[in-house]
Amino acid sequence: GAVVSQHPSRVICKSGTSVKIECRSLDFQATTMFWYRQFPKQSLMLMATSNEGSKATYEQGVEKDKFLINHASLTLSTLTVTSAHPEDSSFYICSARESGYSNQPQHFGDGTRLSIL
């Protein structure tokens, strides 16, 4: 149980392209999902907390107009990197925690490796 599916796994595109990444909880409902970014050989960095039916909460330094988050249902959150540039190239990982269980762990998707040329 507790499977999080993330798509696509890899994206290579030209500078200026907008890229959408989907994160789905397959066998549980997730009121809250989390988006992380990880550069090579560095630790996870929380970008934003995605809340079903309301606006996402962004961490300091993360541009909300650059990284658009939509959490329209209890099983789906999307992250759109708008007008991506080479410096946005990174490993993006979503995670989710089952609703109503604050003591439960977060389950991670497989991540999306984004490469902007």
Place this chain on the structure above:
Amino acid sequence: QKEVEQNSGPLSVPEGAIASLNCTYSDRVSQSFFWYRQYSGKSPELIMSIYSNGDKEDGRFTAQLNKASQYVSLLIRDSQPSDSATYLCAVNIPGYSTLTFGKGTMLLVSP
């Protein structure tokens, strides 16, 4: 300020040895504790959860929690080269929606 501290390593152990990974946390009200394994280029994978003081064993893995000392550890018995990865300690602090992660300890198991 909530903090989770881990030695970055690398921790090098020979195959078959016991690997001991340590983590300390700053917030006394922390309630639940998790260990994740992250292979290079992959996303983190949950391997252990522990909620009460003492030891919890699962196969070759043992998690140990001491709330009085604000300390949680992970022991890996009979370490294998396939255990080589970064191990992340994560703590659930009431009032925070996300887990607080340490920066991870890299473990290298040599054949």
